[in-house]
Amino acid sequence: MRSVSVALAVLEAVAEQQPVGVSELSRAMQLPKSTTQRMLLTLGQLGWIRAGAEEPTRWSLTSKALSIGSRHRGDEEIRRVALPAMHTLSAATGETVHLSVPEERRVVLIEKIEGVHPVRTHTTIGNGAPLHTTASGKAILAAMPEAQARALLVAVPLEALTEHTQTDVAALQEELVRVRRDGYAVTVGTRHPEIAAVGAAVLGTSGLPVASLSLSLPAHRFPQPLWSEFGEQVARAATECSRQLGWRPA
Amino acid sequence: MRSVSVALAVLEAVAEQQPVGVSELSRAMQLPKSTTQRMLLTLGQLGWIRAGAEEPTRWSLTSKALSIGSRHRGDEEIRRVALPAMHTLSAATGETVHLSVPEERRVVLIEKIEGVHPVRTHTTIGNGAPLHTTASGKAILAAMPEAQARALLVAVPLEALTEHTQTDVAALQEELVRVRRDGYAVTVGTRHPEIAAVGAAVLGTSGLPVASLSLSLPAHRFPQPLWSEFGEQVARAATECSRQLGWRPA
DNA sequence: ACGACCGTGTCACTGTGTGGCACGGTTTGC
DNA sequence: GCAAACCGTGCCACACAGTGACACGGTCGT
Known part of the structure; x- marks a missing residue:
């Protein structure tokens, strides 16, 4: 054709x-x-x-x-409940907030609110990245049944976008354990050398991840002491979204 | 083809x-x-x-x-500055807030925030309507040079979507005078019998309208005493957006 | 066990899309 | 000031890409 x-x-x-x-x-x-x-x-x-x-x-x-x-699946409802939470995060941190959804073996950015800092990350709505290269993706992987996450990781060889991208399945799975414990995922330079991010998954009624909230910022503005502070804020916002989507804690 | x-x-x-x-x-x-x-x-x-x-x-x-x-023209910057104002409006009124841009002889909805009322208007992003049938459209017409607005109105016969749609050019122009004086446009049942709206134009650097903010709500929830209250809120929000886009009062 | 759906695949015909080329107008560079 | 180089537009013979009637196997509901 x-x-x-x-x-x-x-x-x-x-x-x-x-x-x-x-x-x-x-x-x-x-x-x-x-x-x-x-x-x-x-x-x-x-x-x-x-x-x-x-x-x-x-x-x-x-x-x-x-x-x-705008008729792209998942848009409507998730965006509606996530936007207020995104603004809250944006106001609290001043950083760029992203809303992404899983699609095949990738996370796709469906909404963003830009931060106030003059130096900020630039991204395009509709663009995607492999699950294992972003905080959003890792948060989503961590929120799904372990077997399913594993299946996604071993399906194709993991691509390295930078020298910091983790491409070892076993190491990634260990990382997912930490993500599950903390409630948020942190990446530094795994997708682009100078960009860091914190992400947490948003769950649907079934308890499976349907989206992910994340902050994206220059790595130099994100020292380790800040990880837990931002991480917990993102996780709290994501949980609130999950609740509004009908998810109930076990 | x-x-x-x-x-x-x-x-x-x-x-x-x-x-x-x-x-x-x-x-x-x-x-x-x-x-x-x-x-x-x-x-x-x-x-x-x-x-x-x-x-x-x-x-x-x-x-x-x-x-x-999402690469549709005008999206990026207008959405960025308008979204916070839209949330403020939404929070203050509880009603659905729309952001529209002019395209040819129509206004097209590019962003919305849904209200909290269980009874609310339903619209689709990307959909358009003739300029003279919506509050957004009238606000935009009123904000452009009179000759240009006239040209748009006489180019093709004005379509009536409901029995309340004004299709007389002279009457519409009188209405635009009122809109210019008040700073906002009000419509009741001109597009859909039971829907009312208040809109105000957002101006770009050149002083020409580039978008429009509006509230959309069931007509029965919008008695005349409320017109000026909501109208002024919308107009204030729109002016703030215009400022951020580089517009300066004459 | 039957018929009515479904999604898939084949294939000869034809009409649709191809792309080289030529035209007139406007900007660029000398 | 005048070429030369760009632009957007239009034409047309040829070839192949797209068409749609038809047939096939699978999976339902009855």
């Missing part, structure tokens, strides 16, 4: 580079200019992109993409 | 009915089953949808759609 594949690739490219013109796009995608233009016209007719009013040859996304995206 | 059109239609349909199977979808779209299946497979391979783990024949959106959607 070549044309569909190309069309969706163009859509993605437009999303990333908007507003963008035909030639620029055709170069970036290594596609003939005529093909690129036809795609843009088609996507335009279908209402997914449109040319700007003042720059009628540069294209941007319309709200159609937004409409589709 | 038939196949592209079909593929995107399938994507939309999946978004609305997820999780959904082949036959169900092919019936809903009046498409041959084999074609439908090929589309699902293709969209799956491209990473836009995936079959559930426990129901391996029913398809749902992946986070790809979320990722694209």
Whole structure:
């Protein structure tokens, strides 16, 4: 289904580079200019992109993409109960707060509140990372039945995103034990060398993890003495979300 | 570009009915089953949808759609500054708060915080409505140069969504004068018979409206004495957002 | 045990999408 | 000031990608 594949690739490219013109796009995608233009016209007719009013040859996304995206599963309810808790965390710590959900073997960022510090981490909603490379992911792994977590970890070789990424399954499982005891996971430089994070899982009615709250901040602003302070705040917020989603302590 | 059109239609349909199977979808779209299946497979391979783990024949959106959607223009910065104000409004009134942006001749909902009342309005992020049918839209019209607002109003015949929708251009322009004086727009039953709303525009650096904050609530919970109270709260919140976006009072 | 669903796979035909190329207009660089 | 280099647009013959009727095996409900 070549044309569909190309069309969706163009859509993605437009999303990333908007507003963008035909030639620029055709170069970036290594596609003939005529093909690129036809795609843009088609996507335009279908209402997914449109040319700007003042720059009628540069294209941007319309709200159609937004409409589709916001229907992504799990969004609605989790976001609703998590947002207030996220604001509380943000106000208390001044740091960037993330809300992520598990998807396959990854955690995907579905909501964020940026911190007030001029130096802050930059992330994109919808982006994902392997479970074992983030605090969110580890919190989620720790909250699921041990067998299931193990299955996820051994399914494929664990990727190392930085030199600090733990790729040894046994070591990770030990770490998960600590996470279960503390109620929160801490990572420093496991995904990006200079970024640290603290995460805690949000549980659904069944007791299984459905999402995860985390703080993300520059590693140099997160000395070990702060770990438990932030960790407990995040864990408390996550527990409150779990309660509102119908989870009851055993 | 038939196949592209079909593929995107399938994507939309999946978004609305997820999780959904082949036959169900092919019936809903009046498409041959084999074609439908090929589309699902293709969209799956491209990473836009995936079959559930426990129901391996029913398809749902992946986070790809979320990722694209969240790149919708204007989102990032406006959402960032508006969210805190929205929470304040939500806390103060207990009602549903909406953040919308103008797009062509419509206002599109890009963010919401639901109210606490058991009876509340239900809306979908990404959905749009004609400018003249909503409080958000009128607030935005009132905040733009009069000539431009007029141009938008006379471009196409004004659609009536309910019997209370004002479709007379002259009457609407008079209403915009009132909105400019008060700083907020009020609508009752102009979009949906039982829903009322109060909206105020958010201005960018240039002084032109870039978004709009509004409260949306059942009409019976919004007697006229409350109009100015809520109106002024919304207007104050919107002004604060404008300031943070770089707008300065004349 | 039967029929009515389901999801999957095949395959010949045709009509759709391809991409090289040429055009006119505007910006760039000399 | 004038090329040259860019832009967005439009055309068209050809080839192959996409189509959809049909058949198959599995799993329900009756």
